[in-house]
Amino acid sequence: LAMAIRELKVCLLGDTGVGKSSIVCRFVQDHFDHNISPTIGASFLTKTVPCGNELHKFLIWDTAGQERFHSLAPMYYRGSAAAVIVYDITKLDSFQTLKKWVKELKEHGPEDIVVAIAGNKNDLGDIREVPMKEAKEFAESIAAIFIETSARNAVNVEELFQRISKQIPPLENPDVE
Numbered sequence: 001l002a003m004a005i006r007e008l009k010v011c012l013l014g015d016t017g018v019g020k021s022s023i024v025c026r027f028v029q030d031h032f033d034h035n036i037s038p039t040i041g042a043s044f045l046t047k048t049v050p051c052g053n054e055l056h057k058f059l060i061w062d063t064a065g066q067e068r069f070h071s072l073a074p075m076y077y078r079g080s081a082a083a084v085i086v087y088d089i090t091k092l093d094s095f096q097t098l099k100k101w102v103k104e105l106k107e108h109g110p111e112d113i114v115v116a117i118a119g120n121k122n123d124l125g126d127i128r129e130v131p132m133k134e135a136k137e138f139a140e141s142i143a144a145i146f147i148e149t150s151a152r153n154a155v156n157v158e159e160l161f162q163r164i165s166k167q168i169p170p171l172e173n174p175d176v177e
């Protein structure tokens with residue numbers, strides 16, 4: 001029985017430097033580059049993972065540095081199945097701007113978009129500025145997935161995308177028992 005391949009667009013949001021490109025690089029290539037080029041996000045990278053009876057082919061869009069303009073073109077969000085909003089656990093500012101990204105999504109994103117909040121750089125816990133509890137409560141208040149990640153140490157990056165996969169309703173297929 002051939003598994004259906006579903007293409008799922010995922011867009012990454014969050015301030016410059018929080019580790020968006022590093023998370024994509026870790027997920028897609030299982031690699032961490034200390035001098036990652038911001039141009040990596042010129043278009044999108046893909047990775048396919050199994051989910052139940054389906055294959056989810058993630059088309060992951062990085063902002064390519066456009067987030068410095070503080071608002072992204074609505075086209076960036078169009079057709080997205082999920083959005084990952086990333087902040088840096090060592091930068092309170094990056095957490096405070098989460099709300100701005102959530103507002104952007106509400107205004108420009110699809111209504112049924114799955115939202116995940118990722119607190120990245122959790123390998124730097126000794127210089128943490130954002131308490132996990134506070135971030136988790138905020139995520140719960142907007143019904144978003146919450147997870148802390150480390151792109152550097154490969155912590156919870158796969159898990160982040162698995163949790164997104166699980167929230168995507170399966171396609172109905174009456175021919176399959």
Ligand code: GDP
Nearest residue numbers: 016017018019020021022034036121150151152
């Ligand atoms: P972006 O601007 O959001 O795409 O962020 P980048 O992926 O370019 O990462 C910004 C900086 O943070 C780079 O110097 C990365 O090496 C570093 N970085 C990214 N993820 C992590 C992480 O999980 N832990 C640590 N310690 N550094 C990270």
